[in-house]
Amino acid sequence: MNFHAFLRGGAVCTAALAALLCTPLTCFADESSTAAESAADPDEDPEIKTYTSGDYTYSVLVDADDDKHRAARIESYSGSETEIEIPAELDNLQVVSLGDYAFAGASDVTKFTLPASVTAIGNYTFAACTSLLEYAVAEDNPYFEAKDGILYADAGESLMRYPIGLKPTDYVVPDGILRIGHVAFADCSSLTSVTFPDELNYIGIAAFSDCTGLTEVVIPDGVELISDFAFNSCKNLRSVTLPDGLREIGAAAFSATALESVTLPESLIVIGEQAFIATPMTEITIPGSVSDIGYTALGWDVKPDGQLYCKPDFIVRGYANSAAEDYVKGTEYENVCKFEPLNEPAPQNADEGDTETEPEKKNTGAVKVIGITACGAAILGIIAAAVISGKKKKHEPEQKDTPEKNDAPEQKDTPEKDDAPEQPDTAEGEEAPDDEA
Secondary structure, three states, X not given: OOOHHHHHHOOHHHHOOOHHHOOOOOOEEEOOOOHHHHHHOOOOOOOOOOEEEOOEEEEEEEEOOOOOOEEEEEEEEOOOOOEEEOOOEEOOEEEEEEOOOOOOOOOOOOEEEEOOOOOEEOOOOOOOOOOOOEEEEOOOOOOEEEEOOEEEEOOOOEEEEOOXXXXXXXXXXXOOOOEEOOOOOOOOOOOOEEEOOOOOOXXXXXXXXXXXOOOEEEOOOOOOEEOOOOOOOXXXXXXXXXXXXXXXXXXXXXXXXXXXXXXOOOOOOEEOOOOOOOOOOOEEEOOOOOOEEOOOOOOEEEOOOOOEEEOOOOEEEEOOOOHHHHHHHOOOOOOOXXXXXXXXXXXXXXXXXXXXXXXXOOOOOOOOOOOXXXXXXXXXXXXXXXXXXXXXXXXXXXXXXXXXXXXXXOOOOOOOOOOOOOOOOOOOOOOOOOOOO
């Protein structure tokens, strides 16, 4: 999948996991994210200053209430160690956070050890670490823990990352797990089946993206939101059972899968952009509860040259004067598929007008064009490209001076800001996004 620019632009992160999956550093802001910069151009990501210390590149986080209180966020790593013990300090600054791509694509690493100081990790921090066999966590870390090499948070209720180098096949998610984190199993091609506990209520961004061995998924009734890209590019996924209480299907959640049909529950309110793009589906029935259908969500495919097109014989069945009819006949989407009205009048949706879902709240109309030009490619390619770009930055850091704890670069008053990429001005929404924990 050619999502490189999309991911780096931060649009995926607009469906980021809320406080349930992380402990946000709400008192910190990026050193360069000043109120003046935000006011000058609120739609442009402010430049983040970085520093180097050995094999690490890091940025400085500033306490919004006390600009002398500073900490470090690791942005990238250039070393060659296969077992990495993440430092608790860099240049006398406590390491409290790991950036979105800090270790992404570190395909030779077999073990990561988190120090007690780290309270937040990015959405894709350990993505595409294909040789990883074990996570370990300092015993006095109050936010994370490791069991059998698996990284957990929230007192063991959130399964954050599975070391995919273990090459699981038939995996049963342990009882008591309520949430599965971003890219938790992404790119795990060995995984052929996954069984969820009944109490599960959240599946994070790209949690099972590119799990090409998956053929069938049954999602528990407690899940109300399936996040963006959750099962994207699971090219052999032929069957999915959606729960009766499901309220929202995220952007590209089932794109580039082998789904030929799907039954949508009557509870569903939002179908995200490109949710079922590039699948062999020929028809779908939309419940009357649905009030928001995203751009190219249904009936669209991808040509060999990467161009999107709407299949003219695709049938959308729905109620008259509903979101389904508007999706086909409205001028906004340029759909050329067919609409077949259902006989019964559309039922009233008690939640209409309030389509935001917990644990996330998002604007599903935000990403006008996600940019799936090759949905079937592996997530590894995305991360590798981002890592290569990051490594180039490390060799030419913007500022190599080492900041002091109480004598850091001149700082203006900074607004409170989450530790994750901002939403780009494209017209979307497991963290606005916090660092996932």
